[in-house]
Amino acid sequence: MDLAGSGVLLRGPSGSGKSDLALRLMDRGAVLVADDQVILEKRSRGLMGYAPDRIYGLIEVRGIGIMSLPAIKTALVKLVVDLVDADAVDRLPDPASITIEGVELPLVRLHAFDLSAPQKIELAIHYPDQLGLGVEDYKKG
Numbered sequence: 001m002d003l004a005g006s007g008v009l010l011r012g013p014s015g016s017g018k019s020d021l022a023l024r025l026m027d028r029g030a031v032l033v034a035d036d037q038v039i040l041e042k043r044s045r046g047l048m049g050y051a052p053d054r055i056y057g058l059i060e061v062r063g064i065g066i067m068s069l070p071a072i073k074t075a076l077v078k079l080v081v082d083l084v085d086a087d088a089v090d091r092l093p094d095p096a097s098i099t100i101e102g103v104e105l106p107l108v109r110l111h112a113f114d115l116s117a118p119q120k121i122e123l124a125i126h127y128p129d130q131l132g133l134g135v136e137d138y139k140k141g
Contacts, residue, residue: 002072003030006076006125010022011080021117025121036058042101081107081109
C-alpha cells in the first residue's frame with residue numbers, strides 16, 4: 001500500500017485481514033501497490049516494493065472475488081505492519097523494528113479488524129518518532 005507517498009507493508013497469514021485492511025486504507029486515500037505477493041528490493045533510497053506483473057492492480061476481495069483496482073507500480077516501504085490476533089496486540093508496545101534486505105524499518109503489530117486499524121497506520125506513518133513511546137518518555141522532555 002502507498003499511503004501519502006510512504007509504502008506500508010502489510011504482513012500476516014491467510015485470513016488475517018490484509019486485503020480487508022487494504023480496502024479500508026484505500027477508502028482513506030491509500031493506493032494499492034500489491035496484494036497477495038509483493039517483491040521487495042533494496043535500492044539506493046531504501047526498500048522498494050512492487051507487484052509482479054501478472055497480479056498488478058488486482059486484489060482479492062473475500063466474498064466478491066478478484067477485482068481490478070487503481071494501483072501504482074512501486075512504493076518506498078517506510079513501515080511494516082504485522083497483522084495479529086487482537087489478544088496479541090500490546091497496549092503500550094516497546095519500539096520495534098525489522099530488517100528486510102538490509103534495510104531497518106519500524107514495525108507495528110495490529111489487529112486488522114479493529115475499526116481504528118487504518119487510523120493507527122496513518123499515525124504510525126505520520127509520526128514514526130513516537131512509535132512505542134509511553135507517558136514517561138514525555139515527562140523527560
